[in-house]
Structures are given as structure tokens and as C-alpha cells.
Amino acid sequence: MIEKKPPAWVLKVLSSLLKDKYCEQIEGDLLELFERNPSRARFFWNAVRFFRFRFLKDLDEFERFTTLAMIKNYLKVAARTLLRQKAYSVINIIGLAIGLGSCLLIAIYVNHERSYDNFYKHPDRIYRVLNGESGGWTPPLLASTLMADVSEIEAATKVNGLWEALIEVGDRSFMQNGALSADGQFFEVFDDDLIAGDRKTALSKANSIVLTQSIAQKCFPDTSAMGQTITVDEEAHIVTGVIADRPKNTHLPYQYIISNPEIGHTNWTGNSVNTYARTIKGADVNLLKTKLMDFYEKHVGPEALQWSGHDSYEELLAQFPDRHFGFTMFPVQDIHLKKSYLSKGSGGNERNIIIFSIIAIFILVIACVNYINMTTARSAIRSKEVGIRKALGSQRESIIAQFLVESTVISLLAVLLALILAATAIPAFNELTGRSFEIQEIYTPQNLLIVGILLLVSGLLAGLYPASVMAGFSPLKALRNQKQQGGKAGLRSFLVAFQFAVSVCLLVATIVVFRQVKFMQSQELGLNLEQTLVIYGGTVLEDQYGVFKTQLEQLPAVQHVAKASHVPFQGYSDWGYLVPDEDRKSISPYNAFTSAEVLDVLDLQMVQGRFFRENSPLDTNYVVINEAFVKDMGWKYPIGQKLTRMDNLDFEVIGVMKDFNYTSLKHNISPLLFRYGGIESSEIGLYHQAYILVKVNTTNILETLDRVEEVWDKHAGSYPLDAVFLEDSFQRHYEAEQKFGTVFTTFSGLAIIIAFMGLFALTTFVLQKRFKEIAVRKVLGASTGSLLGMMISDFTKLVGIGGVLGIAVSFFWLRDWLQSYSYRIELSWYLLAAPIVLVLLLAWTVVAVKSYRAAISNPANALKEE
């Protein structure tokens, strides 16, 4: 028998990994077992089973890993330092954690906002086609003509929506929002895949419907939705496709699409649809731009001339040099942030994104500055440790490494805390931003990468300066017990001033934003919104409106009932009119059809002439305009003036209303024109839509709503009542500002808290350093008051300088911001001064409270130990 040998490499590995104490006996026993049973596999497995922590070498026992051993030591020292100065550590870690947490949340928000509509296969080739440079509404002919005429355009689709529709499936019925209508090209433009159905044909036939998965589930919980019948707004549709639920980050969050096939449109001036187009691969955008100008001239030009009255297209262009005669391709990915008014979901705001990013960076910088300040200020205390390390042979690099490890440990703890903070703050953050983030979204690889980068940056940024200061200590001086200056006081002062500049800047901004919102809400509107109920979808009443109105008016709580095609704060559309004389002066006022009662419901004031009369067919030839209209036209005697539409019907002005605000106080009041739509016997349909306005006079709102609903149910078939108070929809216009204000306040509040935490810690260390000086001053006769004054005046300079800087920056920035509002507050001096005073007072309190103890203490205690 050949004598077998145990595998030598196993023994080698064992001897390099096992502790010296155990190595020999273990090897011996393994070899003895091998002699007994010479199986190499057995030997290997027995050896493997000795890999237990108790037998393995500790990290620092490996000769090759002295660096690791040093890091272990640094970690140990870091832990001890942190534990020794708990208040300092807590301030530092919490400050950093708040900073990092805010940064993280804002990063998630910013990323989300920037990711809109990027989930298509070729998002960069999908465009919204705009009328002129910004108009969202386009002629229905546009989509099909674009495909036929422009070779760069591969597909184009016309869509309408979103609205809320009545869905009936079997014996169930419910209102469902997110209805979109689109033609057969829809999925050629928006290239995401259907789960079921054929993308090419799904919407090509009339009365087809494509559902998102969750709607399909809701309608047909037990069976497949394909081929089933659904009734939408009382019209039967067959399900021809199912698509995945729309991601959160889209400007087009439809729930279902109803087919809207090509029907014979002939004119180019009725803008009634939205158009989306998809370009061919590698399309030349500039070429496309010129082609679209020519396209406009060719197709829209003749009709435009017909109604403008110019002799040639060139003449028309010459008269309106500022107007863009053409269609514009606007990238779909930019809609959310850059043209949020085109969004069919909740729009974003590019400026807010930038502002929030800046705040995030500010907060992080303030937190890091805190760390730098506290660490360098405190470094004097640790000069002995550095001295000993140097005396024992530490290089400059290893001292720097030590303090970097320490700051990284602090950042790591801060990051962990920040992740917890961010997760707990998610619900509140959703409330603030109006988005719906989930906790898991914090832990996506991308965000963890951001966290990692933040960790490294803050660890290095905050650690590098204090580390290099301490590495520069002279060991001789340190060991001779001479306290060394921890870094340059100048830099530290600069950093404190900087922190306060940022704090004041944020504070001023917060105050201004809030005052602006308050100001807008408190403006006199010129009409009475109180107790006005708006009922949507009045068209379903059809010819029942007259009866409905009469029955409503019989309710004791109802004062007036009116109908209108548009109501204030819900958006008006502009129609073109011109004066039928030689000048053919044109104007595009906002246009609405109203009944006579609107005057009473909204409490409008007439300046001249009269309003419409109830049930007066003659009034369809008359219009009522507002003062802005008169001013725009330059009419001296507006009553009796004639206006015409291109259909050659003349309208006579019979009255002028006092200007009232009907859009939002972000904008000025623009020309408005009311036409008569109040003949009770006629169908209610006023230009496709009708609102019913009900003026109530009651304190019992709920009871009244119930009564109104009873009457509604009698006449509206299966449609549920959908009503809001006008005042609420007015307030909704300021939701964006209010949210912006709240987000702003929250984060600037956090920034200011961190800054004050820093000031608190800094005062503590400055006092520790000037401990003896204060005692000597006291012995020589300084009063408690004068000592406090001395401490305070030092910090006042810093806070003051920072404050002035902050105000200067915020002044220019806010003046710019306010420019975007037609109704805006003035930046008065007290708006700017108040934050400085506030910050100063707070700073004084912090410093005075900390200093008071030092100032009243017995100087003997400080001086006896020399």
C-alpha cells in the first residue's frame, strides 16, 4: 500500500489562519486522525470544521494587515471619543442626520420629478404638438395631416381628456376618473406594450375601449376583460386591450382609453383636441421646425386670412411679429416640469426643483460646517493625544487617516439615523409634496448610491479640514501642555457667518412666500363666492333643466339657480371676435355662455347698461363685457358697439361689468365676454358643457346638499351628483403656493435648527477655551453683565455680517420670484429686517444662556489649577 500524504495546502492554510495557541494541537489531532484513516476528503472536512471564531486569528494578528489593525484602533478611539462627549456627539450626529435625511428626501423628489414620461421605449421621439408656441389645443385635422404631409413624423394621434365618466358593467355602476379618448394611432405614438390585445388595431374601431389592469380587475374581477362589454357614459364599448397600470411619473395618467376614430373634420380653426406625435429615428429637429412653419401656412393660412381680413399671409405675419404662426413639437418628457399646464396629472415646477436642490445642498453644507467648526474648536482638547501619537511615530498621513475614520464613523451613524428619519418622514413628505412616495423607494439601489456618495462626501468634506489642522500640531508643544490653537479662528468665523447668511436667507424667503400667499387669498375679487355651489356635468339634465331649476328654487335654502358654460376659477377658453368695420380690429376675450341669474349668484356689479334678462330669446344677439375688455378696445361708449365672429353673426354690447377676478391672482384680469345661454326650454348644452350654480343661504350645508341631491337624482338618470363650493375651488388655486411654502418652511426650519445647534456647540467650546480669561477678567473687576456683553458682541458680529449677506441675496432672488405674480406684495424693509432681528435674538439667547454659567462661576475654581 502506498502511504498517503495529507494535502499540504490545507495545513498551510490552517497555520496561516489559526491562532498560534491552537494551531499545533489541532494540526496534530488532524494528522493523527489521518494516520488512522488516510482519506484526504475526510481530512479536509475535519479541517474545515475548525473554522470557528474562537480558533481563528483576530484581524490584528495578521502581520500583513497592520493598516487594518490601525483602523481597528482608530475605530476604538473614535467610539471612546464619541461616548466621552455625549452632548457633542449627539448634536453632531443629529445635525448631520437631519441634513442627510432632508437631502435624501429632496433627492428622491427631484429624481422623481425629473423622471416623468421616461418609461416609453423611445421617449425622446414622442412630442406634444403645440399650437403656436404654447397652445395645448389643436385642430382635429392636425394629426392625420401631419402623418400624410411631414415625412419626419412617423405617427400622430389626437386625444381628449381626462374626464370622469359613468361606467356600467353588468348591474354595477360607478364614476371612474381617468377617461381618455384617442384615435387608432395612439399606441403607435406611445410605444408601451399591451398586456392583451393588438396595439395596432385596439383603438381603430369605434366603440372600443382599452383598460388599465386595475380597471380591468375592478370591472371583471373573475374573468378576462378582453371582448367584454362596458357601458361608458351610456354608450356600449367592447374591451379590445388591457395595458399595465400607468406609472406614477406620467403627465397622462389615464385609466382607460375610449376609441375616437377619424371623423370628417374640415376646418382648421376649431381647436378641440390635443395632438401627440412621434418622429422617425434620427429626425432633424431644425428641419422639422421649418417644415411645420410651411405646413401651417399651407393648411391654416387660408382660413386664418379669411377671418383676419388680411390680403396676404405675409401681411398677417407682419401685423403680429410676436406671434408664432406654426406648430411646435414639444418633447413629452419636458411637459411635467416645463409646461405643467399641459399636464393631465398634477404638474410640476422646474423652479421649485431648483430651489429645493439648492436648499438640500444648503442644509448639508450647514451640517458639515457644524461638524468642521465643532471638531476644530474642540481639537485643542485632543492635542495631547495627537502629541503622543506623533511622538510614538505616527506620520502626518496616519493622523489625518485617524480623523477621517472618525468623521466617517460619525457620518455612518448619521446616515443610519437619516435613513430612519427619512422613512418616518415619508407620510408627511407626501402630504407636503402632493406625491405618493413609498418607504421602499428610499432603499432603491440608486438612492443607496446617493446615500453612499453623501456619506463619503460629508465624511471627507467635514473631516478633512479638522484632520489636517490636527495633523499639523507640534508634538513638543502638545506634550508640554500648551494648548494649541485649533485651526484658524478666521475660517471658523467665516463659516459661522456663512451659516447665518444661509439661515437668514431661508427665513426671509419663508416669510415672503407666506405673506404672498396670504396676500393673494385676502384680495378683493369683485365677486361673491360665498355659499355658491357648483354642480358639474349639467348637460346630463338635457331638457329637464327648467324643471330641475324650478324644483331647486322651491327649496327654502336655495336663493338663486343659474347655469353657465364656464365658472370662475375652473378655466375659461378664449374665442376670437372682431369689430365689423374697416379696421377689423380683433380681440380674443375669455368667453362664456351664462343665464341671467349668474348676476345674482355671483353678485356681479354692472358699470354700464344691463345684464341679460331671464328667458329672453332676443338676448342671444347681445353680449356683456367687462371693463378690461373696454379698456383693451379703447372704446369710449361701449354700449351699442358691434362684434362679430367669422360666421358673420353680429353681437351688440348691452352692458359692462365691473372687473372681477375669475382666474387666479397670479394673473391680471383679462377681457371677458358673456353671451346669453339662458333659454330654459332649450337643451342645457352650452358649448359642450354646463355648470349649474346654486346660491344657498343656510348654515346647514349638509342638509341642503342632501335636498339638492334628491332633486338631482330625480332628473339626472343614473349620474351621481358632483358638486363643490366655489370657494374651495378658488382656494385650490393657491394649493401649489401653499405647498411650496410649507415645504420651504419645513426645510428652512430644519436648516435653522441645525445652524443653532452649531452655534450652541461652538459657544460651549469657545467658553471652555476662554475659561481662564473670563476668570481673570472677573478677578480684575469685570461685572457679569460686561462679560456676557463681551461674549455676545463677538457672536453678534458674525451673525450680523451673515445676516446682511443673507438679506442681500434673498432680496434679489425674491424680487425675481415675486415678478411672476400680477398681484404681489412689496418687499418692505421690515420684511427683510424682521428675520435678522429674530436670528440675532435667538443667537443672543443661546450665547447668553451658555455664557451666564461661566460668568457667574467663582473665578477661584478656574484659576486654582495651574
Added chain:
Amino acid sequence: MNPERTYQLGELEELVLMVVAILNGQAYGIKVMDEVLEQTGRKLNISAVHTTLDRLEKKGFVASEMGGANAERGGRRKRLFSVSAAGSRALNYVHATRNELYAQIPKSLRSS
């Protein structure tokens, strides 16, 4: 002082400690493993024996010294274990408590 705490032994520890006592100064890894197999029929892995011995030593119940080298075992020395004073107190304590408990078991349940 709570003796239950002081003399706390796991079941395997107790077994190994007894075997070390039986072997009387000649105990080392494989020997203990063989003895346990022989006396109780229980098959232990060699690494488990080492772990238990190490644990007993950390608790102070056994002491160890390196034995002499010879040609066997690839020239590696053995670590020889012996029961310490604390160890023998622990053994006595364990034995006493077991006996005391056993004595209280009704006669009908004891095997003759």
C-alpha cells in the same frame, strides 16, 4: 455566591470534563473523542471536542500544558488537559445535585 452559576456546565461540557478527569492528565483531543465513544457510544467531531475543551479552559475547570513531541502526528505536540481545583469542585457539585435529585424520585420509577 450562587453555585448553580459558578459551576454552570453544558451537557457536553459535563461529559468532557468527566472524561478528562478519568483520563487523569493524559487527556488530549483525539483521546477524549475516543474515550467518549468507547464509554457512551456517542460520536463527536474532533472540532467539537476542541471547542468544548477550550470553553472549559476559559471557564477555569481544566488546565493544559504542551506534551512532548515524537515522530507521530507529523511531529506536532499534544496539548494535555487536566482537571483544575475548580473543575473538581464543579464535578462534585454536579454529582451531588444529581444524586440528591435522583434520591427524590419515587422508587417505582428507579431501575433496580
